[in-house]
Amino acid sequence: MKFLHNLTITDYQDATIHPDDRGYYFGDGIYEVFRIYNGRLFQEDAHLVRLARSAAELRIPLPYGLPEITGLMYKLLEEDPVEEGILYLQITRGAAPRGHAFPPEGTQPVLTAYCKPLPRNRDKITGGIRIVSVPDIRWLRCDIKTLNLLGNVLAKQEAVERGADEAVLHRSGTVTECSSSNIMMVKDGTLWTHPADNLILPGITRQVVLEQARTVGIPVQEAVFSLEELYSADEVLITGTTTEVTPVILIDETPIAGGQPGPITRQLQREYQTLFM
Numbered sequence: 360m361k362f363l364h365n366l367t368i369t370d371y372q373d374a375t376i377h378p379d380d381r382g383y384y385f386g387d388g389i390y391e392v393f394r395i396y397n398g399r400l401f402q403e404d405a406h407l408v409r410l411a412r413s414a415a416e417l418r419i420p421l422p423y424g425l426p427e428i429t430g431l432m433y434k435l436l437e438e439d440p441v442e443e444g445i446l447y448l449q450i451t452r453g454a455a456p457r458g459h460a461f462p463p464e465g466t467q468p469v470l471t472a473y474c475k476p477l478p479r480n481r482d483k484i485t486g487g488i489r490i491v492s493v494p495d496i497r498w499l500r501c502d503i504k505t506l507n508l509l510g511n512v513l514a515k516q517e518a519v520e521r522g523a524d525e526a527v528l529h530r531s532g533t534v535t536e537c538s539s540s541n542i543m544m545v546k547d548g549t550l551w552t553h554p555a556d557n558l559i560l561p562g563i564t565r566q567v568v569l570e571q572a573r574t575v576g577i578p579v580q581e582a583v584f585s586l587e588e589l590y591s592a593d594e595v596l597i598t599g600t601t602t603e604v605t606p607v608i609l610i611d612e613t614p615i616a617g618g619q620p621g622p623i624t625r626q627l628q629r630e631y632q633t634l635f636m
């Protein structure tokens with residue numbers, strides 16, 4: 360395994376990070392997870408646009424231009440080829456003596472990345488998953504893909520401890536998203552999902568699936584819905600770079616669609632898979 364540190368690629372076990380890195384102190388950084396299919400990055404432009412937006416919102420200067428970052432990622436993939444996996448990339452505000460305010464001008468942001476094999480989770484994609492509802496206690500800028508993920512970490516851990524695969528988050532009963540994926544429901548043939556505002560991460564997979572749904576004539580509603588409405592949905596699915604389109608068959612104690620992946624979910628899965636299979 361290899362490790363990209365700014366412009367240098369080393370062996371993963373030789374990686375060194377400065378103890379004053381603000382990513383370590385404050386989670387002061389941003390990241391992206393790219394899917395690798397057939398040895399190539401999937402939806403890389405959309406991920407890079409989101410990376411640049413996250414950087415701008417947090418006023419972290421990008422250390423390199425987007426074409427240069429793309430070049431670095433492909434150089435990493437060339438030195439460490441992966442057929443089916445992920446490329447993780449993060450940028451922190453850099454290393455400086457600890458202090459909450461931004462570090463002195465000229466502090467170099469630190470870009471790191473690696474790729475690793477990760478097979479598609481074919482069992483869950485086919486058979487569906489169980490999720491549990493958890494209050495959404497995160498901050499009000501969930502649209503920024505920051506390293507600060509404690510709300511997500513605690514929610515996922517609760518899901519694991521309750522024997523589930525994922526946590527669906529809600530603010531006073533209004534469904535937002537999941538701990539590491541977006542959520543959608545099908546009701547009377549319409550696909551519903553939370554609007555892409557400050558309360559959710561604007562998922563790349565979410566965007567692709569919504570576009571494909573519109574193209575094949577499935578009506579789409581980007582509007583809020585409640586946990587109660589989710590329980591009584593005809594179908595529920597989650598979307599994400601690594602989860603792709605995964606059916607939800609149980610929420611808390613309530614089976615969805617009779618505990619089986621539904622037909623519109625299956626259709627959306629087929630559409631999504633045409634993009635890389």
Ligand code: PMP
Binds near residue numbers: 541561565598599600
């Ligand atoms: N929401 C959250 C909180 C996430 O962590 C993720 C995974 N990055 C998503 C949604 C899905 O986003 P994407 O489709 O871009 O992977």
